[in-house]
Amino acid sequence: MIISQITLLNFRNHKKRNFSFSPDLTIVVGKNTSGKTNLMEAVYLLSTARSFRHGRDYQTITFNREMARIKGLVGTDDETKELEITLTRGEVTGIKTPLKKFTINGVSKRSIDFVGILPSVLFWPEDMELVTGSPTIRRHYLDSVLIQIDREYRRTLNSYERALRQRNKLLEAIRENQADRQQLLFWDQLLIKQGNYLTGKREEFISSVNETELPALLKTGAKYMLYYDKSIISHLRFDQLRPAEIASAVTLVGPHRDDMIFKIRNPDIKSEENETEFENQNNYKDLSLYGSRGEQRLAVLWLKLSELRYMQKETGERAVLLLDDIFSELDHEHREIIFKILPDQQSILTVTDKHLIPEERFRQAKVIELSGEYE
Known part of the structure; x- marks a missing residue:
């Protein structure tokens, strides 16, 4: 197209x-x-x-x-x-x-x-914030990729965001003694179902990026990876955090709390024999903390080129x-x-x-x- x-x-x-x-x-x-x-x-x-x-x-x-x-x-x-x-x-x-x-x-x-x-795939100077900015920027990026290739992701994301707002309103009402805790059950089940779908699709994309090899970038000697710091959503987590959620009137777990961390391979650490590229997290360091400006730019370029490939693979x-x-x-x-x-x-x-x-x-x-x- x-x-x-x-x-x-x-x-x-x-x-x-x-x-x-x-x-x-x-x-x-x-x-x-x-x-x-x-x-x-x-x-x-x-x-x-x-x-x-x-x-x-x-x-x-x-x-x-x-x-x-x-x-x-x-x-x-x-x-x-x-x-x-x-x-x-x-x-x-x-x-x-x-x-x-x-x-x-x-x-x-x-x-x-x-x-x-x-x-479309956009690359502009503000994309450096994907590495150094807030988790909100990275979540927004993940959504901007996946809504373009997955209609069900678009539908689920819209539904999840509406349900999240409703649940937060209910938490506030419970805090003010204007609603019963049992009313949370419906919204808990809905968010868990939708949240797990969103999490699964984000995980698929990040795994695809990590598996993408770009010969043009291999020549630079840098090795990057994305670490998906997902906020697991489940009945157990809701039960554990119920008092804190009611006190703050905020849903504290779910894909709206996810993050994606850029990492760069530490050249001073050698992989163990038979160890796959991404098995040992200790081989990689947080790019936002330990990467140079040039390494951060190259990581964003790696991500965007991987995004191009992923879109072509998924949409044809x-x-x-x-x-x-x-x-x-x-x-x-x-x-x-x-x-x-x-x-x-x-x-x-x-x-x-x-x-x-x-x-x-x-x-x-x-x-x-x-x-x-x-x-």
Whole structure:
């Protein structure tokens, strides 16, 4: 699946713009604040129905406008679809409206049916926070991958988050002596069933990443792994934590408490004979604590390339690769790794400094130049 065209209306600094993309490589050139990342954000929204930036969706609407619209033409050689997202502040011309509306070929759809049509993998400078940031960022990342390839994961995640909110409200009511503890049984059973599904799928993805060998990265000598620090959800755990949960009115176990830790192999420790690569955790150290900035960047690159492979394996399609201003973050050797994988799928990249891209790449690509003005 590729995206051939996108139209933006009142989306951040793009007042009314239409862009077309090459099925192979598109390079978006422009100074900072020209709207390069905004364009990538719009493509990513068509993939996941959510932004990769912090904040609420209505904040993507151009200042002093009531609504924004993103329309994309996507497809294969055999089929083309028009994906459209309309964003509002909750009201248009005095009439209450949904904050977000999805259509496919002009027909209204739920987000669960919209997400995953255009799979994409994003790599941008803020991804360094996957290594050094909070667990919330890493959980959000896991969900952003899995909702694109697994419809049941999307449905279960939505249901789990609703049930979690209801259970927390019930815990608060019990604390205030306004509800009975027996009412927790229903929500406990629901969260356990849904939570175990989410945990299982996250575990599958992390195992796949750990098993992925990338020859281009092996040359660097670094060995990485992801450690899944899962918050096991069960009746026993709920029983053990019941007093603390009621006191805090918060559910203390479950996939909403999971974490994913980047680790790098300690070169000073040799594996025991017959020991598999990931059997001994002592051979690896926490990358956020003991890794250099360069090692952390390389780990994120390893993760993103593994994600590309995983999506292709699970869906049978190549995801669109979105590279937002990452070349200033990478040295020459790591930029060459990126250049080598660009032809493997449709790739859209942004750059501020043209000199970071070899001239031959520009000759092979469609080039979009942005001025930075509201257009």
